[in-house]
Amino acid sequence: MPFQAKGESRRIMIRVLALLGLLGAFAGALPVMLPAAKSGVRLVMARDDPARMADLAAERLSAEDIRREIEAALATPDADLAASYVALGDARGLALPAELRARVTAAEADAHSTWQQMRSFGAGLLTGTPEDLPGFAGAAVGDFMVWGDIRDATREGWKLARGEEADELILGLSTVGLAVTAGTYALGGAPAPVRAGVSLVKGAKRAGRLSAGLGAGLVRSVRESVDFAALRRVPERVAALDATALKSVVRTERLRDLGRVLSDAGTIEAKAGTRATMESLKVADGTADLSRVARVAEAKGPQTLALLKSFGRGAFAVTGAVLGLVWWGLLALVWLVGAISTFNALVVSLLRPLWRRRRRGPSTAHGRMSAAALPSGGLSH
Incomplete structure (x- = not known):
C-alpha cells in the first residue's frame, strides 16, 4: 500500500511538471500570438467593409515608409502620387518633414502649370x-x-x-x-x-x-x-x-x-482623381472589386491612389498577401483553446489528490470502527 501510494504521487508530480512546462510554452507564445490574433480578428470583421480594410492596410505603413514613398514619387516625378501619400500620412497623424512637404507642393505647382495642363488636355482630347x-x-x-x-x-x-x-x-x-x-x-x-x-x-x-x-x-x-x-x-x-x-x-x-x-x-x-481611377481599373479583378474601390474612394478621397499603389487589391479586399493574418488568427484561436485546456488539466491534477483523500477518509474511519467492535475471539470460531 505505501509503495502504491508513492508511485501514484510520482505520476501526479510528473503530470503536473509536464503541464507546467506546456503552460509555460503557451505563455511564451503570448507576445507573438496576441497581436496576430488581434490583426486576424479585425481583418475578418472588416472583410465586408472596404473602407475599414483600407484603414487596416494603412496601419502597416510607418512614417518612414510614407517618407520613402514620397521621395520615390518625387524622383519619377509623380506629383499626384506624392500628394496622395502626404494626404495618407496626414490622415494617420504621422509627422512628415516640412522640407518634404514643400517639395511636394512645388512638384504639384509644376505639374499643374498652364502649359502642362494644356498639353495633357490636348492629348486626352485627341x-x-x-x-x-x-x-x-x-x-x-x-x-x-x-x-x-x-x-x-x-x-x-x-x-x-x-x-x-x-x-x-x-x-x-x-x-x-x-x-x-x-x-x-x-x-x-x-x-x-x-x-x-x-x-x-x-x-x-x-x-x-x-x-x-x-x-x-x-x-x-x-x-x-x-x-x-x-x-x-x-x-x-x-x-x-x-x-x-x-x-x-x-x-x-x-x-x-x-x-x-x-x-x-x-x-x-x-x-x-483620374490617376486613382486608372490604378483601380488595373488592380480590380472584376466588377465587384470596382464597386469596393468606389466605396474606398468615397471614404478616403485623395488617399486612395497611395493605398492602391502600396497594397493593390489588399487595400480593399482579403488577398493572398493578407490571408496569412487570417491564418494567424485561427492559429491564435487554437492557441487559446490549448492554453485554457492545459490550465484546466493542471488545476485538476493538483486538486485530484485532495478529492481522493476526502473520499477515502470516511470509509477508512468506518472500517476501523467496525474492526474495533468485533470480539477478540470472534474469528476463532
Whole structure:
C-alpha cells in the first residue's frame, strides 16, 4: 500500500511538471500570438467593409515608409502620387518633414502649370487616353461632344461590318456612350458618372491598364447590353447618333448593370482623381472589386491612389498577401483553446489528490470502527 501510494504521487508530480512546462510554452507564445490574433480578428470583421480594410492596410505603413514613398514619387516625378501619400500620412497623424512637404507642393505647382495642363488636355482630347485630370477632361470633352464616341464607333463598327476583328469593348462602350449622350436610355446611376466611366474605361483599355478580370467582366456586360449582330448592319447610323439605330442595337433591359459599373468608375474619378481611377481599373479583378474601390474612394478621397499603389487589391479586399493574418488568427484561436485546456488539466491534477483523500477518509474511519467492535475471539470460531 505505501509503495502504491508513492508511485501514484510520482505520476501526479510528473503530470503536473509536464503541464507546467506546456503552460509555460503557451505563455511564451503570448507576445507573438496576441497581436496576430488581434490583426486576424479585425481583418475578418472588416472583410465586408472596404473602407475599414483600407484603414487596416494603412496601419502597416510607418512614417518612414510614407517618407520613402514620397521621395520615390518625387524622383519619377509623380506629383499626384506624392500628394496622395502626404494626404495618407496626414490622415494617420504621422509627422512628415516640412522640407518634404514643400517639395511636394512645388512638384504639384509644376505639374499643374498652364502649359502642362494644356498639353495633357490636348492629348486626352485627341487620343482619348487620359493620364491626369486635364487629360481626362480632354477625353471627356471629346466624348461629351460625341466626337470621341463617333470616332471609336465608326472605326470599330466598320471593322465589324467588313468581318474584321473589332474591339468589342471599345465599340460597345462607344455605342453606350452615344446612347447616354442622346438621352435614349436611363442607366443605373447618375448620367454624369456613367458618361465619365465610359471615357475612363475606354482610355484604360487603350493604354493597356485594364485588368484581365475586369476587362472580361466588362466585355460580358457589353455583349449582354449591345446587339452586335444588329450593329454590324447599321454602323454608319449609330455613328451619326441616330436614335432609332441606337434603340435597335442597345438592349434596354440589360443596360442597367453595365451602367452601375461605369458609374463606379466615374465615382472613383470624382472622389479620388483620374490617376486613382486608372490604378483601380488595373488592380480590380472584376466588377465587384470596382464597386469596393468606389466605396474606398468615397471614404478616403485623395488617399486612395497611395493605398492602391502600396497594397493593390489588399487595400480593399482579403488577398493572398493578407490571408496569412487570417491564418494567424485561427492559429491564435487554437492557441487559446490549448492554453485554457492545459490550465484546466493542471488545476485538476493538483486538486485530484485532495478529492481522493476526502473520499477515502470516511470509509477508512468506518472500517476501523467496525474492526474495533468485533470480539477478540470472534474469528476463532
